[in-house]
Amino acid sequence: MLDTDPMIVAFHFQVDEAQHRGNYAHALQDTFFGCLSGAKSRDVHLQIWTGDLLVSEHLANEAARENILRALLGYDPRRWKTLSGDEFADALFSATIYVVAAEGLIRSVGEYLDHQLRRHSSYLGCLEIDPANRVHWVLYTQKLIPRYRYLDGEIRLFYREFEEREGADTKDLGRAADLERQGFRVAWEDIGLRHTIFDSYQSFEHAARLADLQTYLSEHLARVADEILLRAATLDPRLNDVLHAALSGFERIQTREEIAQVALSCRGFLQGLADALYPPRTEPVEGRGLGPNEYRNRLWAYVKGNLQGDQQRLLLAQLEDLGNRVDRVDHLANKGLHAQITQPDIRRLIAALLVLAYDLLTLCPPPSQSSFEPYSDGIQDFVRWVAKRGPGSAGKEEGEDR
Numbered sequence: 290m291l292d293t294d295p296m297i298v299a300f301h302f303q304v305d306e307a308q309h310r311g312n313y314a315h316a317l318q319d320t321f322f323g324c325l326s327g328a329k330s331r332d333v334h335l336q337i338w339t340g341d342l343l344v345s346e347h348l349a350n351e352a353a354r355e356n357i358l359r360a361l362l363g364y365d366p367r368r369w370k371t372l373s374g375d376e377f378a379d380a381l382f383s384a385t386i387y388v389v390a391a392e393g394l395i396r397s398v399g400e401y402l403d404h405q406l407r408r409h410s411s412y413l414g415c416l417e418i419d420p421a422n423r424v425h426w427v428l429y430t431q432k433l434i435p436r437y438r439y440l441d442g443e444i445r446l447f448y449r450e451f452e453e454r455e456g457a458d459t460k461d462l463g464r465a466a467d468l469e470r471q472g473f474r475v476a477w478e479d480i481g482l483r484h485t486i487f488d489s490y491q492s493f494e495h496a497a498r499l500a501d502l503q504t505y506l507s508e509h510l511a512r513v514a515d516e517i518l519l520r521a522a523t524l525d526p527r528l529n530d531v532l533h534a535a536l537s538g539f540e541r542i543q544t545r546e547e548i549a550q551v552a553l554s555c556r557g558f559l560q561g562l563a564d565a566l567y568p569p570r571t572e573p574v575e576g577r578g579l580g581p582n583e584y585r586n587r588l589w590a591y592v593k594g595n596l597q598g599d600q601q602r603l604l605l606a607q608l609e610d611l612g613n614r615v616d617r618v619d620h621l622a623n624k625g626l627h628a629q630i631t632q633p634d635i636r637r638l639i640a641a642l643l644v645l646a647y648d649l650l651t652l653c654p655p656p657s658q659s660s661f662e663p664y665s666d667g668i669q670d671f672v673r674w675v676a677k678r679g680p681g682s683a684g685k686e687e688g689e690d691r
Contacts, residue, residue, distance in 0.1 A: 294395070294396075294503070294507050295392075295393045295394060295395060295503075296369065296394050296395070296396065296399065296417050296418075297390060297391070297392045297393075297394070297417065297418040297420065297429075298369070298390065298391055298394045298399050298415050298416070298417050298418065299388050299389075299390040299415060299416050299417075299418055299429055300321060300388065300389045300390070300391070300402065300403075300406060300412070300414075300415045301342070301372065301377070301380075301386050301387070301388055301412070301413040301414060301415065301416070302317050302320075302386065302387045302388075302389075302409075302411045302412055302413060303380045303384050303385075303386060303411050303413055304317075304384065304385040304386070304387050304411070305410075305411055313385075313387060314339065314387065315464065315467065317387050317389065317411070318339060318389060318436075319471065320406070320409055321337075321389045321402070321406070322439075322444065322468070322471075322473065323471075324401075324402050324405035324406055325402060325439065326442065326473070327401075327405065328398050328401050328402070332441065332632055332633075332636060333398060333439065333440075333441060333442075334393050334438075334439070334440050334441070335391045335392060335393045335394060335438070335439040335440075336391075336392040336393060336435065336437075336438055337389060337390065337391055337392075337435075337436055337437040337438070337439060338388075338389075338390040338392070338429070338433035338434060338435050338436065339387075339388065339389050339390070339433060339434060339436045340387070340388060340432060340433040340434050341385055341386065341387055341388070342381070342386040342387070342388050342428060342429075342432075343428070343432050344357060344381060344382075344428065354382060357381075357424060357428075358374075358378055358381070360422060360423075360424035360425070361416070361424060361425070361428070362374050362377065362416070365419070368416075368417045368419055369396065369399065369415075369417040370414065370415060370416045370417060371403050371414040371415050371416075372413060372414035372415065372416050373413070373414060376413060376414075377413055377414065380413060386413070388429070388433060390418065390429055390433055391439075399415065402415075403415050418430070419500070420496040420497065420499055420500040421496065421497040421500040421501075423493055426493050426496050430491075430496060431491075434484075435447055435480065435483070435484050438478055441632070442473070442474060443473070443474040443475070443476055444468055444473045444474070444475055444476075445475075445476045445477060445478040446460070446461060446464065446465055446468075446475065446476075446477055446478070447478055447479075447480045448460045448461075448477055448478070448479060448480070449479065449480060449481065449485075450479040450481070451481065451482075460477060465477075513643070513647050514643075516647060516650065516651060517532075517643065517646050517647055517650060520650040520651070520655055521562075521646070521650065523655045523656070524565040524566070524650075524655070524656070525561060525564070525565045525662075525663045526663055527561060527663055528558060528561045528562065528565065531554055531557045531558045531561055532554075532558050532646075534550075534554040534557075535551055535554035535555050535557075535558060535639065535642070536639065538550050538551040538554055539551050539635055539636075539639055542632075542635065548618065548630055548635070549618075551618070551635060551638075551639075552615055552618040552638075555615050555618075555638060555639070555642050556615050558642065558646070559584055559585070559588065559611070559612075559615070559642075560584040562584075562588065562646065562649060562650075563584035563585075563587040563588045563591070564584070566587075566588070566591045566649060567579070567587040567588065567590055567591040567594075568587075569581040569583075569587065574586075574590045574593070575593075577589065577590065585608065585612050588608055588649065589605060589608060591649070591652075592604050592605055592608065592649070592652070593605075595652045595653060596652065604645075604648055604649075607641070607644065607645050607648065608645060610641065611638075611641045611642060611645050614634075614637070614638045614641055615638065618630055618634065618635065618638055
């Protein structure tokens with residue numbers, strides 16, 4: 290699993306009844322939200338489940354205890370956990386353990402939360418939930434209650450509107466007011482029939498299918514990324530440097546100048562693709578100029594020359610859309626209107642860039658002959674070094690670095 294793949298992670302707390310005066314649930318949730326609000330990562334989107342870890346009904350004998358512990362904490366190199374086996378086992382069978390489980394967590398944010406929560410004496414550690422593990426499914430997916438959605442700093446409290454219409458009081462207004470007093474943006478979300486007896490998607494079999502689907506998606510997306518990197522490096526290794534600038538710039542965005550730099554890197558990657566796939570030429574194609582600065586026209590000509598029919602029209606539409614996205618972000622950033630550019634705008638720009646890059650790079654097989662042009666700087670450096678050393682110095686002397 291990649292570090293950027295979303296996980297379901299359960300954070301465990303040993304309850305101190307005296308410390309929390311019986312209202313430990315909200316106190317521990319507040320501890321979790323306080324740590325989450327300090328995470329530097331943007332685009333944090335989590336569904337949060339809470340509740341006690343209820344194992345007593347499954348502990349008929351010593352063998353049952355051992356089986357549960359083995360199923361919960363058994364060695365699995367694919368799964369992340371920071372729980373101490375001995376400490377967790379002692380607490381599991383002698384105390385109340387409260388769980389805050391976050392679905393949609395990426396590894397970097399999870400590690401940050403785990404580090405921050407270790408400052409609290411009640412924290413035991415975290416465990417990545419395996420939806421295809423039946424014990425995990427029973428104790429976490431089935432027993433915990435869906436409470437919140439956390440979306441870029443906003444906390445949505447779940448409720449059921451159909452029950453409200455029947456006169457039931459399903460909105461926890463006190464909890465909402467409490468979170469607002471702590472400075473959180475609060476909203477409500479109707480979850481309808483999800484997680485009720487009418488929800489036929491709450492079976493273990495469905496959870497296992499979702500786990501398979503996540504694996505399939507990760508593998509397919511990883512394959513797309515691998516193809517982009519491999520083919521771009523073959524065409525011109527500088528392409529991957531420009532793509533790195535775009536993606537690393539996206540992760541650092543804080544100012545409008547950095548937003549403009551991401552748009553500039555995206556444009557630079559497209560221009561580099563055009564230079565490698567369809568170098569500039571003087572003769573126009575269908576009235577379109579194909580000079581050095583007309584990179585979009587050159588990519589258009591490359592698609593026209595290698596595809597026909599619906600495939601051609603689809604890829605040309607992708608190219609037009611991405612070009613418009615780049616222009617819009619660059620225009621708004623340079624006008625100082627970065628408040629009009631949202632984080633999803635930039636993420637969609639990056640996603641569109643990667644999809645188009647994959648389609649363009651896989652239109653044709655990699656070239657059978659490598660170009661010297663990307664290595665021109667290295668060639669010139671070597672020539673200058675030879676000229677400086679004098680005749681006969683091209684062969685490296687033993688033990689001497691160039």
